[in-house]
Amino acid sequence: MTIITSVETADIRFPTSTSLDGSDAMNPDPDYSAAYVVVHTDAGDGLEGHAFAFTIGRGNDVQVAAIELLADHLVGRDAEMLLDDMGSTWKLLAHDSQLRWLGPEKGVMHMAIGAVVNALWDLKAKRAGQPLWRLLARMTPEQLADLVDYRYLSDALTRDEAVRILRDAEPGRAERERLLLERGYPAYTTSPGWLGYSDEKLERLCREAVADGFGQIKLKVGGDLADDVRRMRIARRTVGEGFPIAIDANQRWDVAEAIEWVGALREYDIAWVEEPTSPDDVLAHAAIAREIAPIPVATGEHAHNRVMVKQFLQAQALQVLQIDAARVGGVNENVANLLLAAKFGIRVCPHAGGVGLCEAVQHLSMFDFVAVSGTTEGRMIEFVDHLHEHFVTPTVIEGGSYTAPTAPGAGTQMHAASVEEYRWTAERATA
């Protein structure tokens, strides 16, 4: 028996607001932060489970406090029992009736569950000596189907359907694993497009993005229409006709405004329109999607759980699903989201960036390619070149693709030195 001895947390904040990296129409001055968690056991094998919730600064301490609430469910428990049945472990955390009231299944408390679930997956993958994507991709369809909480899903996806989807993808697994290791997984980059950047920086970064082999770039929009037209014109001129440029409004618009704004930019050829309005607003996204078609609507990074993803799919409110590794209830809930996307035939292009989101979410897309959808067609993972140096196994981008990680774990472990250097305290904040 291996006992979980402690659940350690850290409040880590990077002062990114000083450089306007990450600035968009809704988030003018983010300080990229991680509410970090480490699960320790008495195994004596040196293996720990590391993960985090991602925030953008203030409130990261509350996010950490929420993670600490979950320690009672883990400390003193048999790690093997918890890790062997991650479906039940998810329910243990997500169905705590008193904590559930704080969501339910949304916001600070649900992100805390996601962080702890992901830390357990990191530990499970390390113990198995496998990168998370491969650990998942080698589980049986039944084992994978059992990771999902079907509560509130059964009108769109049952366990039987999940098993069927996974069985259909089983024959090609080995070949796709080989292909993945050989070619990696396609990426696109948002680095050129932050609102706070000058036109010169935008142009330079657009040029570099194409030269680096990325398959798409993305521009933040929604601050000022004249600025957006100018920046879009510069970007289009720089990358040339036919190269995909997506735009991202970060929830800035109402329905009519979104339709009008996209209308003013569509002559520059838009690959997708991301987060046009409130992430809660399934019906508004559906209305926008109908009006701006055939331009696809992309969203999902703030879809707070599988119930929201289900509805977006049912209502044809998105054409590109952007899962996020740290917003929902961790790997388990993202397995549900991937299965839902497969069921509805919708492509998944994960949200990444922030702190460690690239490192984490690549495993989900790679698993999806090998064992769920079986394809990378029209799919790519967002890439933002920030803060990777703080991770023990940082993403490796080659020729515009994510290289498949081979190190054991979920990719979510930071260097101890980084944790110490960027550990936030009230004293440091006022210094």
Place this chain on the structure above:
Amino acid sequence: MTIITSVETADIRFPTSTSLDGSDAMNPDPDYSAAYVVVHTDAGDGLEGHAFAFTIGRGNDVQVAAIELLADHLVGRDAEMLLDDMGSTWKLLAHDSQLRWLGPEKGVMHMAIGAVVNALWDLKAKRAGQPLWRLLARMTPEQLADLVDYRYLSDALTRDEAVRILRDAEPGRAERERLLLERGYPAYTTSPGWLGYSDEKLERLCREAVADGFGQIKLKVGGDLADDVRRMRIARRTVGEGFPIAIDANQRWDVAEAIEWVGALREYDIAWVEEPTSPDDVLAHAAIAREIAPIPVATGEHAHNRVMVKQFLQAQALQVLQIDAARVGGVNENVANLLLAAKFGIRVCPHAGGVGLCEAVQHLSMFDFVAVSGTTEGRMIEFVDHLHEHFVTPTVIEGGSYTAPTAPGAGTQMHAASVEEYRWTAERATA
């Protein structure tokens, strides 16, 4: 100038789990709790703004910590400026871009905003020497319309429409204020129906509810169908034919299960089906509503913001809107919810109970009667006879109606002695 000098908090927990008061299909053992906040000023008039977020136990400390994050926006600021323009004050709190990431507009962080907003309204009403309902009901249509954040609402409700709704209700205000003071506002009671109660207790409480003049009772369901049938039969037999009995599943079902379960109970005549499934699931509620019609679907106590309420109305996913005083962003967002309900012609029957929810939400229904919908037809406020003794101005029920409060404030102030007695500390918890 009056300066806000401090924002004080308290973690208050009542050990209600020991009596199974408040037990339902999803919340077997709640400890009703308040993340309590007091806003102090230097006015020297002895007036403070009191309010709270309601939780059911574990995590109340995290809820308190989230409230504390907002103190920076208030302490040192001019209270008069903030209170004179509560629309802008709401945005100051809700649009903090870094804190917004923790929702956005949902869960722990949004409930914290609601608590602080409500504390400011309590202070504003006390300074005006008015109960909150009358303070609101005497504001002009334009002043009221300016309380609402129309972001994400404009496809269903614009400021112009809000003003029109409020102007239409203006002529009868004085007469309805008189009627309200004379007759109170209708109530129904949930006290008989908790899952943890014996059949004998159920029967006795049903009899008392009718004798006390309540217009409806409500039973918790969703644990076990045979039990529900038996309890429903007892309740129906006790209250007699024609007396309204609502049922409340507290989010327990999926779509097909809800339809089936309601089918098995409908012979007992159901007044409404409350929270049949996930509070996030607009489309599921709409599907259930279509299938169980003409039995109405009631929900909203966990609808986390105006965007959710808007969608439930647009999709005809509810026929009874159950606003909650402490789930959304406080009075301002509930004014938006009341205006949305008026726009869509939907009746509002607030959720109450918990800690102080009756005390708080009655002001919103009374304001709605005087200045928004202008009617109490088919409307009533939930009443649960718990914990009122801890409030300085507890609800007064007479003949099955809420008596209109006349004391200045929002009704959300607890006795100092109660705050001290039930203040939770880690030491006390393990004692």
